[in-house]
Amino acid sequence: MFKEFKKFAMRGNVIDLAIGVIIGSAFGKIVTSFVNDILMPPIGLLLGKVDFSNMYVNLSGGQYNSLAQAQEAGSVTINYGMFINTVIDFFIIAFVVFLLVKQINKLEKPVEAPSQPTAKECPYCFSSIPIQATRCPACTSQLK
DSSP: OHHHHHHHHTSHHHHHHHHHHHHHHHHHHHHHHIIIIIIHHHHHHHTTSOOGGGOOEESSOOOOSSHHHHHHTTOOEEOHHHHHHHHHHHHHHHHHHHHHHHHHHHHSOOOOOOSSOOEEEOTTTOOEEETTOSBOTTTOOBOO
């Protein structure tokens, strides 16, 4: 059983997947930092000094100055500002993956179609026959 697992784990696809997951999680952290630390502060400033990461609805009824204070007090909150940040993260990552896949598809060689047809259709029985045939093997009709 160990040999089977080792054979499975050492296949190229599994290792490629593991590398992809590791790089993807690191890229996700970079995008999250980009959104939280670079993109959202200017957007918040343009919208009237709004801090999206501090936007929440307190369901417990208490009054708190920040989300951290509400969470520290054990209040139940809906953190819609963090949700907005996460949605923006998702769209940025999805767009980058789209661009990556688009570029990979451009690099792949297109499958070339054969330049000459290799078969034709019998005009009498409509069966497929080799292009060089002079008589149909299905209906024995003489072909032009």
